[in-house]
Amino acid sequence: MPKDGGIGASSKRREDLRFLTGRGKYTDDINLQNQTHAYFVRSDVAHGTINSIDTSAAEAMPGVLRVFTAKDFEAVGGIPCGWQITDRHGEVMQEPKHPVLAEGKVRHVGDPIAVVVAETQAQARDAGEALDIDITELPAVIDMRDALKDGATKVHDDLTSNLCYDWGFVEENRDAVDEAIKGAHHVTTLELTNNRLVANPMEPRVAVGDYDFSTDEHTLYTTSQNPHVIRLLMGAFVLGIPEHKLRVVAPDVGGGFGTKIFHYAEEAFCTFAAKEIGRPVKWTSSRSEAFMSDAHGRDHVTKIELALDKDGNFLALRTDTLANMGAYLSTFAPSVPTWLHGTLMAGNYKTPLIYVNVKAVFTNTVPVDAYRGAGRPEATFQLERVVDKAAREMGIDPVELRRKNFITEFPYATPVAVEYDTGDYHATMDKLLEMSDHAGFDTRAAESKKNGKLRGFGISHYIEACGIAPSNLVGQLGARAGLYESATVRVNATGSISVMTGSHSHGQGHETSFAQVVADMIGIDESQIDIVHGDTAKTPMGMGTYGSRSIAVGGSAMVKATEKIINKAKKIAAHLLEASDADIELKDGAFSVAGTDKSVAWGDVTLAAYVPHNYPLEDIEPGLEETAFYDPANFTYPSGGYGCEVEVDPETGKVTVLGFYAADDFGNIVNPMIVEGQVHGGLAQGIGQALLENCAYDAEGQILSGSYMDYAMPRADDLPMFNVDHSCITPCTHNPLGVKGCGEAGAIGSPPALVNAVIDALQRGGHDVTHIDMPLSPDRVWAAMNG
Amino acid sequence: MELQGHRDIDASPAEVWIALLDADVLKACVPGCQEMTGSAEEGFEAVVVQKVGPVKATFKGAVQITDMVPEKSCTISGEGKGGPAGFAKGGADVTLSPNEDGGTRLSYEVQAKVGGKLAQLGSRIIDGFAKKMADQFFERFQTALEGEAEEPDAPPEEKKKGWLKRLVS
Numbered sequence: 001m002p003k004d005g006g007i008g009a010s011s012k013r014r015e016d017l018r019f020l021t022g023r024g025k026y027t028d029d030i031n032l033q034n035q036t037h038a039y040f041v042r043s044d045v046a047h048g049t050i051n052s053i054d055t056s057a058a059e060a061m062p063g064v065l066r067v068f069t070a071k072d073f074e075a076v077g078g079i080p081c082g083w084q085i086t087d088r089h090g091e092v093m094q095e096p097k098h099p100v101l102a103e104g105k106v107r108h109v110g111d112p113i114a115v116v117v118a119e120t121q122a123q124a125r126d127a128g129e130a131l132d133i134d135i136t137e138l139p140a141v142i143d144m145r146d147a148l149k150d151g152a153t154k155v156h157d158d159l160t161s162n163l164c165y166d167w168g169f170v171e172e173n174r175d176a177v178d179e180a181i182k183g184a185h186h187v188t189t190l191e192l193t194n195n196r197l198v199a200n201p202m203e204p205r206v207a208v209g210d211y212d213f214s215t216d217e218h219t220l221y222t223t224s225q226n227p228h229v230i231r232l233l234m235g236a237f238v239l240g241i242p243e244h245k246l247r248v249v250a251p252d253v254g255g256g257f258g259t260k261i262f263h264y265a266e267e268a269f270c271t272f273a274a275k276e277i278g279r280p281v282k283w284t285s286s287r288s289e290a291f292m293s294d295a296h297g298r299d300h301v302t303k304i305e306l307a308l309d310k311d312g313n314f315l316a317l318r319t320d321t322l323a324n325m326g327a328y329l330s331t332f333a334p335s336v337p338t339w340l341h342g343t344l345m346a347g348n349y350k351t352p353l354i355y356v357n358v359k360a361v362f363t364n365t366v367p368v369d370a371y372r373g374a375g376r377p378e379a380t381f382q383l384e385r386v387v388d389k390a391a392r393e394m395g396i397d398p399v400e401l402r403r404k405n406f407i408t409e410f411p412y413a414t415p416v417a418v419e420y421d422t423g424d425y426h427a428t429m430d431k432l433l434e435m436s437d438h439a440g441f442d443t444r445a446a447e448s449k450k451n452g453k454l455r456g457f458g459i460s461h462y463i464e465a466c467g468i469a470p471s472n473l474v475g476q477l478g479a480r481a482g483l484y485e486s487a488t489v490r491v492n493a494t495g496s497i498s499v500m501t502g503s504h505s506h507g508q509g510h511e512t513s514f515a516q517v518v519a520d521m522i523g524i525d526e527s528q529i530d531i532v533h534g535d536t537a538k539t540p541m542g543m544g545t546y547g548s549r550s551i552a553v554g555g556s557a558m559v560k561a562t563e564k565i566i567n568k569a570k571k572i573a574a575h576l577l578e579a580s581d582a583d584i585e586l587k588d589g590a591f592s593v594a595g596t597d598k599s600v601a602w603g604d605v606t607l608a609a610y611v612p613h614n615y616p617l618e619d620i621e622p623g624l625e626e627t628a629f630y631d632p633a634n635f636t637y638p639s640g641g642y643g644c645e646v647e648v649d650p651e652t653g654k655v656t657v658l659g660f661y662a663a664d665d666f667g668n669i670v671n672p673m674i675v676e677g678q679v680h681g682g683l684a685q686g687i688g689q690a691l692l693e694n695c696a697y698d699a700e701g702q703i704l705s706g707s708y709m710d711y712a713m714p715r716a717d718d719l720p721m722f723n724v725d726h727s728c729i730t731p732c733t734h735n736p737l738g739v740k741g742c743g744e745a746g747a748i749g750s751p752p753a754l755v756n757a758v759i760d761a762l763q764r765g766g767h768d769v770t771h772i773d774m775p776l777s778p779d780r781v782w783a784a785m786n787g
Numbered sequence: 788m789e790l791q792g793h794r795d796i797d798a799s800p801a802e803v804w805i806a807l808l809d810a811d812v813l814k815a816c817v818p819g820c821q822e823m824t825g826s827a828e829e830g831f832e833a834v835v836v837q838k839v840g841p842v843k844a845t846f847k848g849a850v851q852i853t854d855m856v857p858e859k860s861c862t863i864s865g866e867g868k869g870g871p872a873g874f875a876k877g878g879a880d881v882t883l884s885p886n887e888d889g890g891t892r893l894s895y896e897v898q899a900k901v902g903g904k905l906a907q908l909g910s911r912i913i914d915g916f917a918k919k920m921a922d923q924f925f926e927r928f929q930t931a932l933e934g935e936a937e938e939p940d941a942p943p944e945e946k947k948k949g950w951l952k953r954l955v956s
Contacts, residue, residue, distance in 0.1 A: 044873045044903025109903070129870045288907060698910070700900065706907030709841075 006520030007737075010673035013509045024252040027206035030221050032280035035208070036065055038270060039124035040283065041114045041131050042292065043106035046140035046364040046701020047153070050104055053114055054132035061130055063123030065277055068115045068269070070103040076272065079265055080237035081329040082229075084478040085338050085360070088168030093360070095164075096156040098328040100238065100265045100272075106135065107155055107327035108364050109703055110292025112265055117277055121284070140364040140701040144301060144322040147361050155327055155362040164325050164334065164360035169342040170416060177355035180316035184307035188390035193773045194378045196299035196324065196695040198711060199371050201506075203254025204285040205294060209270030211278070217245050220271045224250040225260045225504050226544020229481065231536050233263040233331065239272055243536075246271075250534040253506035257685070258370035259294045260506065261546045262331035266293075291706040296695055297371020299324035300337060304382045306351075312396050314405045316353040317345060319382060323360045326367035333369040334360060339477050340375030340468070340547075346414035347383045348425045348461050348639060349405040354415045364701045370546065372685055372747040376464045384460040384752035389770055392763065398756070399438075402461050403429060410730075418465065420637045422730035423665060429461060431663035432641030435723055441645070445764065454648040455658075456761025462749035463639045466548035466741030469632035484631035485549070486540040487558035489518065489565050491624035493610035495603035497522075497529045499561075502542010503554030504534050508678065508743060510550060513671040517555055517737065521562050523589040524602055540627055548741030551670060552636045552732065559736045560628035568624060573605050575616045636732045636740040640664035642749035644757040650765060653782025655691060655758055662724040662749065667732045667740035675742045679724045682746020688714035689747070690754040694775050712775070790918055793894040794925050798932040800858040800883045803891045806932055807861070807881065808852065816927040818920055821845075827852045835867060839901070839916050840909035844872030859883055873903020877917070893928075897921050 003009040018024050055067040079098040086092050097103075102113045114131055118124035141147040141155060147162040155162055168174060181187055208221040218241055224230050227248040234248075235241040253260060266283050273281040285293065300323050307316040323337035342356035373380075387405075391398040406425040413419045433439075441457050448455035468474060471482040486502040499518060503510055515529040532538050542554070566586055573591035574581035583594045592599035608615055609624040645659040662679055669675050692712035696704040705711040731738030751774060758776050762769040762785060769784045796803055806812045810831055814823035817835060825831035831850040837843070846867030855861045864878035877899035884892045899917040901909065909916070 109907075125871075288904065291907065698906070700902070702902050702906035702910070704906065704910040706910075709908065710911055 005526055006516055007670050009516060009671065011512050011516055011526060011671055013512045013674065015505070015509065015511045026203055026252045026254055027208060027221050027223050028284050030208050030251070031282070032208065032210055035280040035282050036117050036119060036277055037121040037124045038273065038281050038283040039116045039118070039121070039128040040112045040266065040289070041116070041128045041133065042289070043102065043109055043111040043113055043135070045106065045135060045137045046109050046142070047138040047155070048106050048135040049138060050102060050106060050113065051134040051136060055114070057132060058116055058127040058130045061123065061127040063119035064127045065117045065119070067127070067131070068101065068117070068273060069113070070099055070101045073100045076100065076240065077238045079263060079268065079328070080233050081334065082233065082331045082480045083335040084480065085165045085167055085334045086478060087165040088171050089166070093165035093334055094159045095329060096159055096362070100268050108366050109701055110289070110366055111327065115269055115273070117273055117281055142363055142365060142697050142699060142701050144324055144361040144363060147363050148359065155364055159362070162362040164329070164362055167338050167342070167358045167360070169338070169356045173353055173355045173415060177316045177318050177353045180353050181305055181307045181318055184315050185310045186308045186390070186394060188306045188308070188386055188393055189303065190382070190386045190389055190771060191303045192382065192385060192771060194298045194300040194302065194381055195689060195693070195774045196368070197297040197371055197689055197693050198291055198695050199257040199259035199294060199297060200290070200713060201255030201257055201259065204287060204290045205260065205264065205266065206284045207267045207270040208280060208282045209272070209274035210280040211275040213278070217247065218271050218275065219247045219249065220267055221249045221251065222267050223253050223260050224248070225253065225256040225506055225546055227504065227534055227536050228502060228541050229261070229544055230263050230267060232481070234268050234271065238268045247535070247537045249536070250504055253504070256506045257372045258297065258374055258546060261544070262295055262369055264293070288707060291711070292366055292703055295330040295367050295369035296326065297368065298378060298689070299368050300378045302382050304386045306386045306390050308390055308394065312394055312401050312404055314349055314351040317351050319345065319356050321356070321358045323358055324365065324368050325360050325362050326365045327362065328367050330367040330369035333367060335479070336370050336375040337378070341379045343416050343418045344376050344379040344463060344465060345383060345416050347380065347463050348402070348407060350407050351405070352415060356416065365697060372682065373464070373744040374547065376744065377686070377748045377751065380460065380462045380748050381752045384462065385755060385771070388458070388752070388756045388759070392770070398459055399429065399433065402459070418635060420463070421634060421733040423637060423639050424728060424730050425461060425639060427728045428639060428641040428663045428665050431725055431728055432459070432643050432661055435663060435725055436643040436645065436659065436661040438643070448647050452650070454650055454761040454765035456646050456648065456757045456759070456764060458644045458753045458756025458758070458760050460642045460749050460753035460756060461640070462642065462745070463637055464548070464745060464748050465635035465637055466744070467552035467632050467636050468547050468549065469553065469635060471631050481543065482631070483543055484629050485553040485557045486542040486627065486629045487554065487561045488540050488625065488627040489558065489561040491565060491606050491609070493607050495524065495528065495606040498532055499529060499558055500532045500539040501554050501558060502539055502544065503550040504545040506545065508545065508550060509671065509674040513551065513674055514555065514558060516670055517558060518562050521559065521566065522602060523587055548638070548743035551737065551739045552735055552741045553630060553632055555670070555737055555739060556632065556735045557628050557630035560630050561626045564626035564628060565624060568620065568626070569605050569609070571620055572608050572615070573600050576600050576605065576608060576614065633734045636667065636735065638664060638666050638740040638742065638745055640745060640749055642753040644750070644753040646754065646757040646761055648758060648761045648765070648781060650785060653778035653780070653785060655776050655778070655781060657687060657691070657718070657720050657754065659720050660687070660722050660750065662722065662746065663728060664724070664726045664742065664745055665728045665730055665740070666726050666742045666745070667729060668738040669726055670737070670739065672726065675726055676724055678742045679746045680722050682744060682748070683722055683750050684714050684719055686747040686750030687719060687754060690751040690774050690776060692718065692775050789896065789898050790921060791894070791896040792921070793892055794929055795886060795890055795892050796929050796932055797890045799889060800885050800891045802932065803883055803893060804858045806928065812928070812931055813850070815931060816924050818923040827855070833865070833867070839905050840912045842872045842905055842908055844869035846875060869905065871904060873901060873905040875899065875901045875905060893925070895921070895925070
């Protein structure tokens, strides 16, 4: 029986009432009295020297209040990077300055040069167009391989080269891996590109800065996944505003997918300019602007080699990756191809020796950072593609080759420094084969053949790491932030509860699922609980939402705080019931004395806490409010088997996705409906990457797919009905809910399954095709089939 | 993008050469040209209004004529800034050679590049656009020299001269 409330219930998303009726309150809905508007003038060349900026014509235009350029920001810091990588030679990465507005040089199309602040958006824009900016275009480096050549144009003159870092992991394994590959019975090699993506959340970025002269307080309203992180980075590193004078609010946010984690120049600008102008300053990104100013995702070029013995046992794995950083280091960019990627290269397999090399490269392109999955999709794509290729080369069934190498004993310490606590990969593989009617594939393939189509089935079996932690470890790895989460549970006098969480919801449904957890623990109705998030003035210092960490880390903090509440409430109940608190039990919203019929209701206990007439004041304080910070002992490790069935039209190369099957192990589930929705969204993005999306640059650094005319977003008719399952459960062993996280899995597991399916279809059709780079557009598939 | 082509013009290389270097001719022939001032030696200043796919913009820019070999060849290069629309730049290597019938074969190789919003929104259609621009330019140029296409049965002496040819002959 499905539950109708609490943990495990598919409670309807309470936030959808306002979202679906147009009553959500997004940053762009915030309009402050006396507000002004900012328009960013951006570089239209990829690399150039700024000779002069003549602001006089623009300043004389109607409504213009002020034109800002780099010289207005001489006294403030640059946009900081939140992660420092130490390379394989023990050197720290090259870290260029990232000014708020371009200083002397522009380094990518979209690099902000000047900002006009005017009375209206149209006036600011008109004046921006009247700015006379003289730029001498310089040669640009776009291709990572070119950028690393001797004598290549440097993106930053003050760096020694375009190499940000050369990371080896685990460096001590390097020689042993080389040896193992040299002597192996079989080595499968694959060179591939993980295509550059633009996140494209439905809501573009917006920032509104405000300054109150009476209190000397700054407020920034922004489209962020982590308002406290923005407050810390912008206050401490850019503008020098102490935290008690800086409030950051991230209200309803319409999708983030990673690209709204980072601290952006526009946020610092609006906060800074509001004080300078003495009025609120608002900036709203256009969709065109988003393509050239939101951090992009992926963009790796990799060579991967898998060594096997004659029976198909994996012996060693070696990868060489070039990772595009773009022109500047976005907030968490250096961590994505390293600690979020190299640590996942074991996958589900007991490969004993692994070595990962990553060279991060500066190019004259938009900065690249985390995008749904962040490093883990790149790792999974390489691994699940090379395993599939190895199976085909060795004539072993891809399912059997995976099963032969699955890790089966837990905890399992991988050769890439992480320890999987739990998992059951055979169970998710079994579930996948059952869901997808794998046994009936040949019949379906024959049917397709009759219709002149090629049918294929592809598998991917992924591992991911969520809830990045613990803080002391990530600090050693170069993180310049902690990775705990916080929660304050405030019980009101009549028993209703406000939970202030450091997590941030921008589509994940926390307001519903977090309430379910607290309701379940206390035994009261979910409607009695409100989840408050997204405002540094209301919530305790928290790290926000990314990396599928919310329920595993934020949820755990909330459980810890609620446990403190329950412990205190039991003491109050014991007093009211004249019993020992050790004998008090909480069930269904009532405290009772074990073995008796004496009980007191939740609301009576909470009332006593705030109206402490009959209260043990000498032993416990009045009130019922507790805060907890939770720092996880380990990552969580969701895993799953994904299957994709496709049909390829040999005449046109068009791929049709007929079925997609996801058997995930997310540990315990709080709200199955929300989990299913998260997987659906992830699958749409993963299939989008594999089939449609590509951010293309030309050789001069112009963005060629910079609008929805050329950047193909997945649409409903590109996707099949998804078949998803999460009944395989191995609970996480180190968090109180036993949860693992589900936000990114769909985007991580799906691209290799789709590509494997297309390769399967082509090979069954007699085509000697072993790889096609994503996106698998009809053009690329047809070209691969026709040599 | 790059494209090349040629046109056979019913005028002598000397006449074609003069026309090619004339600000008024260029103004009349460059599609969307609003203003064209200057000279072949000093360079021209031009204002051109054009629509590339979804982007309509006024381009202000300079046109230079270099590598001039009178009546034989030259390179025409230009760069226009379209403000928020981005920029367009390009060049044409033009070669003139006499035809047997006394006319001139004008051969051209054109390169064009765009940046900013033009590239972001219009890259897919830029090749077609550049070809259209080049075709229109040389079509108008030919018309300017030869006149409107004559009636097929009109006697040769009644053939309308192009306005430029009337001017120079």
